[in-house]
Amino acid sequence: MMKVAKHGGNIYEVALERGIEMEEILDFSANINPLGIPDSLKEAIMDNIHIIERYPDPEYKELVKAIADYHGVDQQWIAVGNGATELIFALAASLNSKNSLILAPTFSEYERALLKAKSEVHYYYLKEDNGFQIDEGFKKMLNPEIDLLVLCNPNNPTGQFLKRQQMMEILQHCREHGIRLVVDEAFIDFVEGGEMETMIACMHEYNHLYVIRALTKFFAIPGLRLGYAVTSNENILGRIRDNREPWSINSLAALAGEIVLKDKTYIQATKNWIGEEKDNLFKALNAIEGIKAYKPEANYIFFSYGKSDNCLKEVLLSKKILIRSCGNYKNLTDRFYRVAIKDRASNEKLIQALKEVIYED
């Protein structure tokens, strides 16, 4: 029986265990845009709070239209969900895979969803010695037994990113061998030029391509829950719709989808922020003795510290800073960590705290 997966640092649990107020903790464990909820959305919620007195539109027509317009794809190709999570489970249940391949490590809900859907899950083990990149051995893993491949792009927590050309090679291989391809682009909006690399543009290439997106990270609304899937496979979309629970997306999340994708000011401000802070934090981390940080593509940085398992997370918590220990990911140990990229002041506090902890050690 599956257990509830541990995500981020679970700031609630940490605050309770340590007897500190949640607000006092600087949370680097969840990868959320530090610009916070867009003003446009805040205003829209304040002005439209009464929509929660009605059931949501069971078909979420306005929301679907906003997403389709944003990507320039057919409304028929979109399924919306209560966070990307609902779609991960719905897609796994609908694809009916016998043998699936996922990366190790990767976002853990894919494994849970595939196991729940009775797929045998196979792993492609990313290797530390080549920087957790997919290498030549990858295609060999796509043997005739495999009927479904899931790639998080960028991968979480390692952060490595495949450009569209590389993805197209993989897609072509999948198409030739009848392998369904799921690409999770939950963090692609944070990648520089990410909009040119999305596989949503390649829907006409393969009708067993499924792209999963989340609006929760980029628009800082993880508490509101909103995600979607894009595919040209109407058979699978039909199965997802037929099996879904009604009204799973709350009215304010649906409203958010209609508002935030049009907020060009917020989108640009976010790009400016990530453009400035990504390299700063990456360099500052790598300058600390014993830390090896991997080049970030999205809004989080994966790093190792020391040679054996250690308790950097625990020590930082005494300074009320929460980072993600990656010890519970398959194929990683407690030597590995992930931190969100936050605003300048917070990032500097993290670096300062790490220096104190490591150089005092």
Add this chain to the structure above:
Amino acid sequence: MMKVAKHGGNIYEVALERGIEMEEILDFSANINPLGIPDSLKEAIMDNIHIIERYPDPEYKELVKAIADYHGVDQQWIAVGNGATELIFALAASLNSKNSLILAPTFSEYERALLKAKSEVHYYYLKEDNGFQIDEGFKKMLNPEIDLLVLCNPNNPTGQFLKRQQMMEILQHCREHGIRLVVDEAFIDFVEGGEMETMIACMHEYNHLYVIRALTKFFAIPGLRLGYAVTSNENILGRIRDNREPWSINSLAALAGEIVLKDKTYIQATKNWIGEEKDNLFKALNAIEGIKAYKPEANYIFFSYGKSDNCLKEVLLSKKILIRSCGNYKNLTDRFYRVAIKDRASNEKLIQALKEVIYED
């Protein structure tokens, strides 16, 4: 393959089809408290909008505590959900029933959830000639084949209500014959003295008793989505938790649960309103020639009109009033309708419109 069930009147579809603004439609098809969102909740959302920038607590500890305190039961006995719907599906999936018995008609998501969980669904057909009451023949339906009984109390759409003494007789029968008992009390808060009749008080009597509750109707937050299940069966609760998707309840719904159950002013105002309007609307409906209304227990009234199928719903729509045709419920035809009890002015508009339609006929 199941299709998305039709609920209420789907005001979105109706507005689109007719080319009228949704706000112009007087909606009697959804059974929502006309007092609207409690002021206490509105203020709490305005003051705490920034909580959506964080992931919800995966265990929803504060929400669970608020519900447990309200009912005076153990926190361990509560599972919270994205609307009652999530729990209906989670419970059906966890109970693993081979042969279940539900009423016909009843809330349609039980049939969908049980079929999805591969249960064979049997029906106890309520009869018009005894006012859709459960009668002597009911216990005979609980034969050794049946391993799960679902009762909506009050039943939706018919509105008949079983008091605790009657429910206890059924519970005893279920206990003796090893039948799991699910009681859906989504509308019990609207029943006069309903708090004395809830089966939540009987958890210690039977560890295969499961009560489903919704906060969406009484507190007018169907767009926010919040429900819960209560049972002393920790094995089943464990299965529900192990299988659930993380963060399925949005932060504002979780906040709502912490706020509204303590809002005694709103609860009392609602009881005053329903106490006044229920009988008024019931009598006014029955006074119209050709309408037979069934005595309401909750905030909706079930009625038949005419002798053969008719189009009362369609005609009322030309007056921008939406009622629920019950023709798509199992064991009902288009002769049957359900209307919500709304505020005095709206109820009077409904009666006026019905008179115009029926006496002009």
